[in-house]
Amino acid sequence: MSGDSHIDEALLQRARDGDRQAHAALYRAFAPMVFTLAYRMLGSRAAAEDVLQDSFVEVIRNAAAFRGDGGVAGWIKRIAINKALSHLRSPWVSRRTGAVDGIDAWQGRKLAEDAAERSGRSDDQAYRLGRQQELAHALAALSATARAVVWLHGVEGYTHQEIGRLMGRSTSFSKTQLSRAYGELRERLDPMDGGEEAEPCLGVLKTV
Amino acid sequence: MSGRFEDRLSELKALPELEPRAELEPVVLAAMSRAAATGQSRSYWRYLARVAALGVAIGAGALLAMWAADFEEPSERTPVAEETDAAYFDLVEQTAQLEQLLALMPAPRRAMRAGTASTIVGLEDRIALIDAVLESPDAAEPEYREALMRDRVEIMNALVNVRYAQSRAFVF
Numbered sequence: 001m002s003g004d005s006h007i008d009e010a011l012l013q014r015a016r017d018g019d020r021q022a023h024a025a026l027y028r029a030f031a032p033m034v035f036t037l038a039y040r041m042l043g044s045r046a047a048a049e050d051v052l053q054d055s056f057v058e059v060i061r062n063a064a065a066f067r068g069d070g071g072v073a074g075w076i077k078r079i080a081i082n083k084a085l086s087h088l089r090s091p092w093v094s095r096r097t098g099a100v101d102g103i104d105a106w107q108g109r110k111l112a113e114d115a116a117e118r119s120g121r122s123d124d125q126a127y128r129l130g131r132q133q134e135l136a137h138a139l140a141a142l143s144a145t146a147r148a149v150v151w152l153h154g155v156e157g158y159t160h161q162e163i164g165r166l167m168g169r170s171t172s173f174s175k176t177q178l179s180r181a182y183g184e185l186r187e188r189l190d191p192m193d194g195g196e197e198a199e200p201c202l203g204v205l206k207t208v
Numbered sequence: 209m210s211g212r213f214e215d216r217l218s219e220l221k222a223l224p225e226l227e228p229r230a231e232l233e234p235v236v237l238a239a240m241s242r243a244a245a246t247g248q249s250r251s252y253w254r255y256l257a258r259v260a261a262l263g264v265a266i267g268a269g270a271l272l273a274m275w276a277a278d279f280e281e282p283s284e285r286t287p288v289a290e291e292t293d294a295a296y297f298d299l300v301e302q303t304a305q306l307e308q309l310l311a312l313m314p315a316p317r318r319a320m321r322a323g324t325a326s327t328i329v330g331l332e333d334r335i336a337l338i339d340a341v342l343e344s345p346d347a348a349e350p351e352y353r354e355a356l357m358r359d360r361v362e363i364m365n366a367l368v369n370v371r372y373a374q375s376r377a378f379v380f
Binding site for chain 2: 015016017018020023024026027031032033035036039040048049052056057059060061131132135136139150151154155182185189190
């Protein structure tokens with residue numbers, strides 16, 4: 001993950017004052033983090049690139065408002081999350097729910113097998129790479145809102161209450177979205193492991 | 209939820225970080241530079257607006273003070289000559305502040321509306337005329353000097369406002 005040990009408030013101030021080297025330093029330190037977050041939440045490279053640009057412009061505009069809480073990385077991540085959610089709320093966002101980029105879970109599995117085969121051995125590294133691809137594609141195949149909820153709850157550690165507030169919806173909206181999303185992910189990733197008779201989703205029971 | 213599925217979900221956090229396309233970097237950096245330039249421009253104009261507002265407030269305050277002074281009983285105050293001198297030096301101070309304010313403003317742009325340019329030139333001519341009279345022996349009488357200086361403050365105020373409005377017209 002991107003680190004920000006060398007990024008301090010002074011650099012942020014220089015960036016706000018128009019120092020191009022400071023802009024480049026900020027971009028190189030945080031662009032992968034912002035792009036990854038946006039891509040995982042939105043499932044579209046083009047949308048993630050829009051969010052990337054909007055986020056960095058917002059960073060410059062609001063640099064004076066940074067108070068040091070949570071560090072520069074956390075602050076930029078919050079900006080990126082808000083930008084991604086704004087994008088989701090945009091009427092221009094298509095509400096795709098099917099397979100994304102022509103790759104579905106089956107193809108993800110195939111990629112996993114190929115990766116293992118290419119390496120000449122079924123070792124952990126090759127297998128893990130394939131599983132990650134499979135997981136990434138299963139995530140991308142969710143609806144935009146469900147995907148955002150899964151990412152915010154499962155990876156960024158947001159509570160249902162926070163997610164509901166960020167999305168302008170209720171807490172139970174977030175719980176419902178997560179429950180459905182986990183159901184879909186389970187079917188894609190472990191079709192033999194439950195289906196409709198699976199236990200209730202832990203994500204809902206673990207409400208915080 | 210089964211252990212296997214929970215394990216898979218925990219792998220979400222371990223998904224690899226993605227790199228944006230290299231071609232995107234100059235585009236985003238250019239957008240950041242524009243945002244910084246816009247921010248600086250906004251700060252500058254906010255500062256200028258505050259300074260201009262201060263100048264207008266000073267002018268209005270001085271006019272009010274002078275208006276109030278007209279109604280005061282001369283007998284309860286200092287001698288008339290001293291009072292006139294004090295009022296005169298107040299006015300001199302105000303014009304000096306307005307001069308400083310004008311010096312802070314960017315030079316007038318070459319491209320401006322003819323009406324605005326004509327107004328600015330007219331105000332500057334009137335100030336120059338007052339300055340010329342103030343330096344002549346005709347202005348030896350204190351009341352007359354004070355009246356001239358009061359006119360100078362009003363004209364300077366008008367000039368500051370016109371120059372401020374003119375420079376703002378080119379912000380966007």
